[in-house]
Structure formats: C-alpha cells, structure tokens
Amino acid sequence: MNPSPHLLTVLIFFPALGALALMILRADDHIWIRRMALVVGTFEFLVSLVLIPKVSVGSSGYPLELNIPWITAPQIHYHLGVDGLSIFLVILTTLLTPISILASWNSIHHRVKEFFVMLLMLEVGIVGVFLSLDLFLFFLFWEVMLIPMAFLIGIWGHERRIYAAVKFVLYTMAGSILMLVGILWLYNVTGTFDLPVIQQALTARPDLLGATAEAHFHTEILLFLAFFVAFAIKVPLFPLHTWLPDAHVEAPTAGSVILAGVLLKMGTYGMMRFCLPLFPDASRKAAPYVAALAIIGIIYGALVALVQPNLKKLVAYSSVSHLGFVVLGIFSFNAVAMQGAIYQMLAHGISTGALFLLVGMLYDRRHTFEIAQYGGLATPMPRLSAFFLFAVLSSLGLPMLNGFIGEYLILVGTYIAHWQWAAWAATGVILSACYLLWSYQRVFYGEVTVEKNKTLPDATERERFILATMCAVILWMGIGSAFLTKRTAEATNTIRKQMERPWGMETSLPAGGHHTITLERSSTR
Amino acid sequence: MEGPTPVSALIHAATMVTAGVYVVARSHILFQHSETALVVVAIVGCATAFFAATIGLVQTDIKKVLAYSTVSQLGYMFLACGVGAFSAGIFHLMTHAFFKALLFLAAGSVIHAMGGEQDMLRMGGLRKSIKYTFATMFIATLAIAGIPPLAGFFSKDSILLSAYSIPGGHPLYFVGLLTALLTAFYMFRLVFLTFWGKPRYDEHHVHVHESPWSMLGPLVVLAVLSVVGGWLAAPALWGGKDYFTEFLAPVFGSGEAAGAAAAIDEAAAHSLEIALAIVAVLTAALGIAVAYWLYLRQPKKPAELAKSLQPVYRTLYNKYWVDELYAATVVRPLVWISDHVLWKIVDVEAIDGTVNGIAHGATAIGDRVRHTQSGNTRSYAAWVVVGALVVIVIVFWPTLRPMIGMVTK
C-alpha cells in the first residue's frame, strides 16, 4: 500500500471533522456523542498505523512528505512530513486519544459534547505539531493545542482547575512567544520558514548567522535559547516544572493522560527536531547545564514524589523525573542515548498514561486522590491492583517492560559520553522504585483501613479493556523493542549528522573522555 | 521473611539471594584482575557469615533463624569467590539451595502443623507428632551443619580448604570455622527447641497434625538431594576427580584450582584436605553437643545466660540494630529533606512562589497604573502636557544632550 502524502493532512484534520460532526448531535444525547467520538478516535488510530510501512527500516529523510505553498508574503509552506522521530509520537497520540475517550465514558456528565469536541481538537493540534516541517506551521499548531487543553482542565477539572488552566496557558505561551521571536529571526536570516531548507542554508553558509565565528556563535546561542526555553517549559525541565503538578492534579483523567502521555513529549521532540540540528554548537555549549538541570530534575522529581500525600501529584512528579532522563539522553548527543530518549518518550507515554488512567479509576470510585484515604485495595479490587502493579513496574523500569529499554539505552549512551552524568542519573532509577513501590504498598497492600474501601467494585469490562490494551502495549514494547528502535535509528543518525557543521566547535572525544574544542574554518569558503 | 514460606523457600534459599554470588562468579575475570577487590569480597563474605550466624543464635522466630542462616551461608559463598574458589562458591550455592529450601518448606510444614505459630519458644516435642516433617528437617539440619556424607559437608569443606590455602587466608579460615561451629549450634538449637522437649503450647488449642503429602513430597525430594547432592565433589577427597569443578572448568578455567592448590604440592594438599575435613566435622560435633547440653540437658540455662549477658544478648536479638540504623540515617533524613526542604520550601515557596509572584507583581503594577486614571480631567490634561514634553525631548535629544552636558559642567 502506498499512502499518498495527503494522508498526513487527513491525519491532522480528521479529528476536526469529527469534532464538527459531534457539534451536530444533540447536547443531551450522551450515548451517541461518546460513540461517535470513539469511532473518530479509533479510525484516526487505524489510519495512523498506515504510516508505519512507509517509514521502513533504514529510510532516511522524510519518507512521506507534503509541501504546498500557502502564503507568499512571507513565504510559508504547508509542509508536512513524517520520519522515524515523529511517526511513533503520532501513533502514540492517536492511540491515547481513543483510550482517553473510552476512559471518560462515565466520568463526564456535564457538557459532554464540548468535552469530546475539545479532546478531538486537541488531537488535531498535537498531530499537527508532530507532522509540521515548516516552522510557522509548527508554531501555529503549537499554539492551537493550548486552548483545548486549557478548556479541558478549566471546565471539567477539579477544585483548583481555573488556577491550573490559566497557569498552564500563560506559562506555556510565555515560552512559545519567545520561540516566535526566534523563528522570525531565523526567517529574517534565511528567508524561509521551511525546516529542511533552513537546515541546508545554515549548513552551507554558516556566515548567515554572523560574519565571524564569534558573532555566529553568539547569535546561535540566543536562537537556541529562544527555542529551548519554550521546549524546556513543555518537558518540563527543572525549574520550569511547577505548572505540571497543578495541571495534572486538576485535569480530568483524559486530560491528564493526554497531557502526560503526549503533550510533554512535544517539548523533547522540539529539542530533537529543532535545537540540536539547527543550533549544534549552542547545544553542545549548553549541554552540561542542560544535563545538570535534567539530573536535578530526575532526582528532585523522584524525591518530591516520595513525600506526596496526593497520588496524582505523585505521578505528576514522576513525570518530571522520567522526562529528565529523556532530556539527559538527548543532550548526551550519543546515538544510543538518543535512541533511548525516543524510546523513553514513547514508553513513558504509555506507562504514565496507564498510571493516570488507573488513578482516575480510583477517583471515579472514591472521588479523592489522597493516599491516606486508600489502603489494602488489593482485597476488594484484585484485578485493578494487578493492572496497577503492571503499570508501576513498567514505570520503574522493570526489564521485559517498556520502561527498561528506554532507561537502559539512555544510561548506557550517556555513560559513553559522560560517565558522571550516568552515575548521577542512575540513582534516579533507585529512587523511582522507592516512591512507586512505597505508594503502591500504601494504597493496595495491607489491611483495608477505610470502611468505604471494602465494598469498592473491581475493574469493569470497559476498564479492563483499556488497561489490557495499555499493558499489552507495555509488554510488547518491552519485548519487541527492535521494531521501534530500528525505525527510529535513521532519524537519530540524521540529527547527529546535521549536528556536524563547518565553523562548528568540534568536540573530539579521546579515550579519556576530555573535550578538545577547536574552531575550524572550512577552507572552501 | 515476612512472605509465605514457599516464597521464602524459592527466593531466599535458592534464587533471589544467590543472584549476587552469581554475578560475582560470572564476572570473575574482572575480579581476578584486582587483588584488592578479591580481598574485599573475601573479608566481607567472612564477616557476613560470622555476624549473621551470631544473630541467628538468639532468634526465636523459626523463619528468622533460617533467614539469618541464609545470610550466613551466603557469606560463605562470597568468601569462596573472594579467595578465588569460584566453583566452590557455586557448589555451595547448589547444595545450600537443596537444604535451605528444604528447611524453609519444612518450617512451613511445622508452622502449618502448629496452626500458624512461628515462635519456637511455643513449640516443643513435635518429633512424635509430625514424624515426616521432623525426619526431613533433621536431615537438612545435618546437612547445613556440615556432617558427612551429606551435601553441606563437601561444599563447606571445599570453601574452608580454599580459604586456608591462599596466602594470608588463615584468619579467614578460623573465622569460617568458628562460624561453622555457630551454624551447627543454632541449627540444632532450632531442631531441639522445635522437636524435642515437652510441648510448650496448649495442646487443647493447637491440634498438631502432619501435613498432607502434597506438602511432604517436595520435602522428601529435597532431603534426598541434600544427602546425595554433595557426592559430585566427593571423590576429590580420596584423590578422585572433583566432577563439579570439572563441570565448571570451561567457565572458571583450571586457573582457580591452580590458584588454590598451587601453594602446596599434591600429596601435602591431600592430607591437608583430610585434616581440615576432620577438624570441620569435630567442630560441628562440638556445636551440636553444646546445643544438646543447653537445650535438652539444661533447658533453663539459656535463659540464665541471656540474663547474665544482657547487653550482648540484646544486641544479638536486635540484629545489631542495623535496620534501625538505616532508618535513622538514610530513610528518615531523606524523607524529611524531601518533604520539608525540597517540596515545601524549594518547590512550593521558591519556584512556584516566584511564578505566582510574577503574576502578583504584574497585577500590583496594573493596579498602580489604574490609579493614574483619577477621573479628574485636569490631571488628564496634565498628562497630555507631560507626554507632549516627553515626545519633544525625545525628538530633540541629539541636540539637547550636549546642552545638558554644558549645563551640568
């Protein structure tokens, strides 16, 4: 089957069509609203699977690309493309959306239509971000994604939802507006918004950013920061992470799943797609600081998660910790670590998505996230406990489950690049076992301490279906990881190749691991 | 040890706890490159064996005794690796698996028979009521004590020989021997307390019954293995081949055998081996004898000893307070710092406080700006004039600047 490039447009806008169709339904026809949303989501997922054969093993560049001029003044193209880096993120999105729809089946009771419309519009924005190859288009989808998420949190969230929603929007927007300045600067310098063209221009003519090597470097650092800060807020990287616990805790289950599962990955995706290839010298210069922040995030996130009395906040901080690994992997510039970073992005999406689904199921029953309100739940709810344990083990990186592959690759790759970084990061693995297992024990093991918990219903058929799907994916990713890594390998290689540039600060790594920095001017200029 | 006994039997006897020994043995090439590493492993192993044995002396929960006995035997395995006798360590791992699993399962059978009771002080005289359990457990106890020709004898002996044979290994040997004494002692203490003597439980409330054959079957199998398991290495004792070491030779090479035996030549090595074996058996016998005397002959003596050696007894009973030490030095500080410093101060007040502070700051400034709108038209007109002046000054700045410079000079 040879999918046409227009498949990409379909992928992006089909949920929007679905949302429109939903608008037609009667507002109180909850059953059909849910059904239609689920159908749209599932169909979108199946369509996204069609992309996989196109991004075959060893294919470089963008196997599926669509490039249509859109606006002439300034030159903006409707340029979409998928490669090893983005394909699985897209599929992650399209997988998590119908699952979140299914998870919200009985939890949303007011303004049901708007809820599912927002979910679908959110999907539009996210898929658009991952598929955009034009900087302007990327920014457009990035911003578009903000409003549905804000609404999801603000309308259907919990007690402090408005504070959390506004904080989320303003915080993220602050970063992205600075990114816009950077994008425009790049446009000013290269004359285009098109990512591959900019990449080529910057490689072919390093003097575009500055006449001398110093001026070039100076500009590159500023541009790098403009993009990096926006992505760092999204990841979130310590210390720009404080919007996350609030947003997660206050969001409805579906919102949290998408937020943790996919939205956070937009930040790390951006780092790999833009910061590294476009600004390699600045990335290299910033790498020690970024790594330090990432490692702090890993350990700090884990320690703060350890002492949370609120289960959902615990999982939120665990995201901070896990994504610290991803950022560390990316900024070690090592092929193995970057592969691990991509893998961890996907793995974390599923594991933490599963955790949020499970926490949401607990909330559906008891309307609280406080750990103290639970305890001994394995007795009334053995099935749910089993699924929860599975998700917990996957999150802490048990081998044979998906978390292990990502963490392991990152640690190995980082070790090759900087063994000290890997040493510090590895403590995070221990700590994540600490807080995850301790919280699991407090919630599920032991005696049932609160009377109400004794009669809680176990996982329903719908819940079991969702969780079984997630666990199956977890297991598959843990065992059959080669399927994914083989397809992402080319993308990481391309990024690393793009990081080599004339007028670059070349870092050579002799056996001792020290860096020698030389400024080289390519003689053909 | 809090888990169910079958679980303990599996993971604490054979599989989980031995993972460490396996890793050390498997990476023996790395270890053999560093003399220091091997010395550390040997000393740690020896110390572990000894200290765990001391703890086992005074425990009253039947499973706890077995647990610390496991730790002690693992110490032996590490000692073996540390002195270069890797296949001896693995051999002991194998034999230990047999008798320790048997001990745990049998203990489970005893607990099952007692209706859930785990405290040995509330048992006694069970050898008549649960014969099969008793028989198998007794066999395992003999094995762990190192009585020939059961499995434990061959493996422990092999380790002690290697310890004795390496340069500077004598201290290790003697501590290992002492530990063997202690091992025999506390294991027989366990057996005597549990199966001998008068029943110390209320026979009306506890109905002791033998376990079904589904539980006894495995015990018998393991008992057989505990008897014959060591015979793989046995022939070495009378100059034959050590089949087990030969089996592992492709992994460990004959190097380690060379290392251990290189110090002494063949004949002397053989007589040394016999001599050490006899010493080991005698030591074990001594341990059994002491246990017999203390728990069967003079049942009141242990309590008196405990009272007169209170501090020692308490230290041993509380397992040297290691758990409490960890909790106090690692766990509680970490949790406290994470809670009060990292979370409440850094995250909530500092970082989030800054974020919210910016928002409040903006609103505060906005409030001040708002107050310029006084509603008073005259002040508005004044603002217009001010603005006009500002614009004019800006526009004329290039000409004004030197003038100001001149004025201020």
Added chain:
Amino acid sequence: MPIATPSTADFYRVMPELIWCGFGLLLMLLQPFTKNRNVLATFAFVGAAAGTAASVLAYQHTGAGFFELIRSDAFSLFFHLLVGLVAVLVILASDSYLKREKLDSAEFYALIFFATAGMGVLSSAQELLTAFIGLEMSSISSYILAGYRRDTLKSSESALKYFLLGSFATGFFLYGIALVYGTTGTTILDAMGGADPNSVLLKLGLALILIGLGFKVAIAPFQIWTPDVYEGAPTPVTALFSAGPKAAAFALLLRIFATVPAATQYWFWAFWILAVVTMFAGNLGALVQTNVKRLLAYSSIAHAGYILVAFAAVTGMASNTTGDGAVPAYAAVLFYLLGYGLVKVGAFTIVSQLGGKDEKYVSLEDYAGLSQRHPWAAATLSLFLLSLLGLPVTAGFFGKFYIFKAAINSHLVWLAVLMAVNSIIGAYYYLKIIVAMYMREPSEDPAASAPVAFPAAVSMVLFICAAGTVYFGLLPNQTFRLLLEKTLIGGLK
C-alpha cells in the same frame, strides 16, 4: 488669472464623503417626519453601504483632488472601505441598542455619518488643514455621540472629558501645522519633500502633530482619556471609536511619515519608547479591570502600542538599511487595523447586546457562565478575544505576526521581545473573560442571567466580523499581497 475650479473628477474623488454627509443631512431632515426606527435604520444602512461602495468609484479617479487637498489612491480606498465597513456594521448593530435605550435614531445615524465622513477626509487628506477639517469633523461628531445617553451621568462625563481633552490635543495639532507651514511654506504634504530635515521648527511641528494624532489613537501617555470615555459612551459608539478614528488617524500618520522624508529620521526612539510605554500601560492597566468595557478600552491602548512597534520598525529601517523594507511594515499596520477593527466592532457589539437596559450588565461577573446561557455569543466573543490575544487561525495572529516580522527585519529584537512579553500579559485578561464565560457558573440572579435577544441585524454583524477574523486568519495571503502592492507601493509613493 483664471479662477481654478474643481474638476468633475474631484467630485468623484470625494463621492463617499458626499454621500455620507448627504445621508446624514437627509436623516436629520427625515427625523420630524417619521418616528419609525426601521425606516431610519434602513436609510442609514443604505447610506453607509452606498458611501462605502462609492469609495470604489472614487478609486476609479485616482489622483490629487481639489488642488492637492486630497488624494484618491489605493491607500485612501483601503481606509475608506475600512471606515465605511465599520460604519455599516455599527449602524446595523446599534439599531437594537437604540430601541432598547429609547434613544433618538436619526441624529445618532447622522452623527455617525458625519464622523465617518470626517474619517474619510482624514484618510485621503493630502494637505494638513484638510486633515484638520477631517479630524474635527470626526472628533466633534464623536464628542456628541459619546454623550448620546443624555440622562446618564457616565455618558455626559465621557462626552465632556472627550471634548475637553480632545480640543486640547487638537490645539497641539494646529500649532504643529502652523510650525510646519512656517518652515516649509506649504501645508501640502507632497510639496514638503524638499524640507530641511534638521530644521528645529519642522521637527517641533511634526512632534506636535504626532501628539495631536497620538491622542486620537490613544498612545501613552495621551491615552488617559480612553478608559473613561470608552466606558461612558454608549457601547455601539465605543465600537465605532475603537475601530474608526484609530484607523483614520493612523492613516494620516502613515501618510505624513511616508511623504515627508524629514519625518522619518528622528522618530525612531520616539516611536520605540512610545510603543513600549503604550503597550505596558494598556496591558498592565487591563489586568485589574472588572468592567468589560473598560478592559476592552485598555486593550485598545495596548493594540495601539503594537501598531507603534511597526512604526518603530519603519523608522528603524530608515536609519539602518535602505528604505525598501518599510513597505511590509506599513502593510503590517494596514492588515492589523483591518483585523483589529473587525474584532473590536464585533466584541463591543456583543458587549452592547449583553449589557441590558441601561448597560447594567457590563462587569466580569455578568459574563460568568455565558457559554451555558448563550453558547454562540460566548463562542464568538471568545473568537474575538483570542484574535486580540493573537492565537493562530485568527486575524489577530497574523496581524501580530507581520508586525513581529517587521520588527525583527529591522533588528529590533528587544522591542519584539517586549511585544512578546506584553502579549503574554494581555493573554491573561482575555483569558479571564473566557474563563468567566466557560469555566464559571452563571449567576443565580434571574435578571442577570435572563436570555438576551440577538436580532438579525446584530447577528449579521457578528457573522461578518467572525467570518472576517477567521478568513484573515487562514488566508491572509491575498489580502496582504494586495496591501503590499496596491496600497503602498502603488499608492503612497
């Protein structure tokens, strides 16, 4: 010496103004004869539409008219269409308001016509005194319109303040004209090309003209009248204020700065500082507002600041590089005014409908839960607010984008960053309204949450504004290219 008479073409060139004034007079004459509001409204609508259409007719006769007093070109066409469209929309929207508040229709429409005519003159004025006439026409009509609700204190206060301060500013404007005439010997813009840019009097004169126009446009610190006047005036009038006079005054400013080369050289820092102060004054002031009309007034101030960034870019460019880069910056201003005008008219229309009798319900609490009471109104208002915020897929986004681009093209990175920061601050209060509408529950008071009628005319206005916002947000290309080529390259120079 033969007496110069205006040619027929000249009359074509002022056809829109003639039609508007004509209809204004007609309505005033009609007033004693008919009390039927619908008749008057229809007349007004026809007149406004006709005048707007007539701008195309005027465009057929490009060139200077009335002895170089006015110029008809693509630039003036654009602004005539813009103010005409605003007039049409306001007339359509105000019908139900007038009925509700029981205000006199005929004079209202007449004043709107006169104001629009004045704005039209302002945008095609080639000569400073003509500009002054246009300015005064639109201003005086505005003063009266501001005070149209005679029996409310707020309205009268608004009118009086506007009048007093407006006259004050106009004084500056006139003085500036006098000084400019004094140095250049002429008031015709085209003829000032050879003026000595370093002349002190010329600079002072232009500064004073800027101050006078700055007042109209609500640049800080001359923006001080805006919140009070916008709040007090009848809401459809506020809609007119926020879109029309701003556009016309900016048109004149553009013309001056494009045709009088002396103007551009010294103005960079003035525009830079004014832009920053205006943006912050507007955005920070809006943060704490609870009255929606006042909030939108402060937002107008902020947007004037954004437009000034483009001016700074132009003047920055003039001192940095060769002048060709100025055109996209000007085009950005025009595009911005177009999108902004539509959005503001739409937003104020919704506010006026929801305000209720005597404009009682204009505070933020009254908007709580609006999405449940009037989902379409809430959605449309959200669209407008998001456009003001600058969210993609709205006209406001591209408007801001083009201005950002112009700033970065002139290497004004700091200014761009400050504009970005202001966008974030702005985002907060726009979000506040959206949050109130969607995430809060409606008030318990039955009077406050009573359903509000949206008559057909009003809905049509909202539809046009919303459609325009989305259209310019998705397909700005055509329009922007037109602006680039026709109005500026062909028009101004």
